[in-house]
Amino acid sequence: MPNYTTSYSTKPRKPHHRRPATGDQLPSARRRAQRRPGAQYLHHSQGFGRRTSGRRPRRRDARRPYAIIAVACAALLFIASVVWYLNRGVTVSLNGSDVSVRINSSVQQLIDDNQLSYRAGDLLAVDDTVLEKRGGERYSVKVDDEQIDNDDLSSTTLTGGETIEIGNGRDEYEEHEVIATEIQPALTVKGTGAIQYVQTWGVPGRSEVWVGSVSGKTADRGVVQEVQDCVVRATSVSPDEGSYVALTFDEGPSSYTEQIVSILEEKGVGATFFLQGDRSEEHQAAARAIADAGFELGSNSYSDTDLTALSGDDLRSQITRGFDAVKDASGIETSLLRAPYGLFSESSWSETMDLVSAVVSWNLDSGDYLLPGAGSVVDTVMGSVANGNIILLTDNETTGAQTVEALPQLIDSLQAQGFTLVSLSDLIATDSELAEELDVSRVSMPDDAALPQVKKDTADQDA
Incomplete structure (x- = not known):
């Protein structure tokens, strides 16, 4: 048999199957190979791109670096503005000339920056002899007319617009103990009224x-x-214009008080009631009726006692208890006092002036306490009345019936002569000079004031 070879394989051929697309193929070929028959797919042009780990990748913003740079520049500009604002220059007046300083710099920095040099004061002994030359104040410094202690120069800051005066230092005294003696004020009563x-x-x-x-x-x-x-000034009321008088009632309240109040209301006139403390406690309803009717209230002290016979705590107690009783009975607080019998001395003033706004007596005494009869009371008043008068009437159990009888006649007679009948406060208001100085509704003692001493007569001092 001839010895030769064939150009083809004599082995049976296996069935051929197309292999899936591999990594050696083009991308489009791989995608087509991976697609399933009948499935629909979207292309990139339809808004979807490649997925990574299940999340859509963010598109890189090419403007981000520029934004960061802009923000950084703005921050630097803001910081620079703040630094400038906190260190800006302001103008002050230094010894008459305008000078620029950094805001919030101290007076000491102003002195150092301008190389100011002045003569220091001397250190003095308590008898004014010199202990140490130039041992006193280094500079005399005023800022807006306020003297600044040298120890405060570094802490006194300038914000602009200040007027600064700097000169030679003042002399200073050595450290010393001070033995002080207070000099009490004296009391003088001037005028009459x-x-x-x-x-x-x-x-x-x-x-x-x-x-x-x-x-x-x-x-x-x-x-x-x-x-x-x-x-202490004593005076009477002189109305600027018109004719006015004030009706005042002492020693109440009494069982007649509410009748008096009704007459005054019916006649439409004003009045002032000086209530006694112990009687206010007995007749609280009457005291309340006065207040409810709107009439002015003062105190006639606590009891019918000569205040000039009292001193110290006894005197102050009579007055304060009287005010308290009026307030408790009527609900009205007052500091207006009429002393029993109209007696109130310089010594009384010196011990109690911090308690009272004014002490009021009268210009015209009706004499009703003598029980001369209603007609006589009216005649007494009408025979002597003058513009600005304070008229004294009595409201107690003894005179009450006479007062109730006389009061309507008295009011009609006064009005017939052209007088307007008002309260004490309203009477004072008609005198502009007096009204400017006196407010009877309150005590106006200043914080730095003190109770005075009564000046002694020369005869008393010699004795």
Whole structure:
């Protein structure tokens, strides 16, 4: 048999199956090979791209670096603006010339920056001899007319617009002990009239003795603060225009008080009631009726006692208890006082002026307490009445019936002569000069005032 070879295989051929697309194929071929028959697929142009780990990848924003740069620039600009604002220059007046300084810089920095040099004051002993030359204040500094202590120069800051005066330092005294003596104000009563009030409050003075800590010397510095004496003014009302009188009632309330109130209301006139404390406690309804009708209330002290015979705590108790009783009975607080019998001395004033707004007596006494009869009471008043008068009437159990009888006639007669009948406060209001100085509704004692001493007569001092 011939020895040859064939050009084809004699082995039976296996069935041929197309292999799946491999990595050696083009991408499009791989995608087509992976698709399933009958399935629908979207192309990139339809809005979907390649997925990564189940999330859509974000598109890189090419503008982000520029935005970061812009924000950084804005932040730097803001910081620079703040730094500038906090360190901006402002203008102050220094010894008459405008000077620019950094805001919130201290006065000491102003002195240092402008290289200011002044002569320091001396350190003095308590007797004014010099202990150390230039040992006193370094500079005399005023900011807007306020003297600044040298120890405060570094803490006193400038914000612009201040007026600063800097000059030679002042002399200073050595450290020393101060032995002070208070000088009590004296009391003087000036003028005459039915109304008394504090016109000038007394303010204590002060004298000092110094004992030097360095020199050991003692020096009497004399009066370092002048005393202001107290002045109580006594006056009467002089209406600026028109004719006015005030009806006032003492010693009430009584069982007749409400009848008096009804007459006053019916006639449409004003009045002032000075109530006695103990009687207010007995007749609270009557006191309330006065207040409810709108009439003015004052105190006639607590009991029918001569206040000039009392002093110290007894005097103050009579007055304060009287005010308290009126308030408790009527609900009205008052500091207006009529002393029993109209007696109130300089000593009474010196011990109690912090309690009362005014002490009021009268210009015209009706004499009703003598029980002369209603007609006589009216005649007494009408025979002497004058413009600005304060008329005294009595409201107690003894005179009450007479007062109730006389009052309508008296009101009609006064009105017939052209008088307007008002309360005490309203009467004071007709005198503009007096009204400017006196408010009977309150005590106006200043915080720095003190109760005065009564000046002694020369005869008393010699005795």
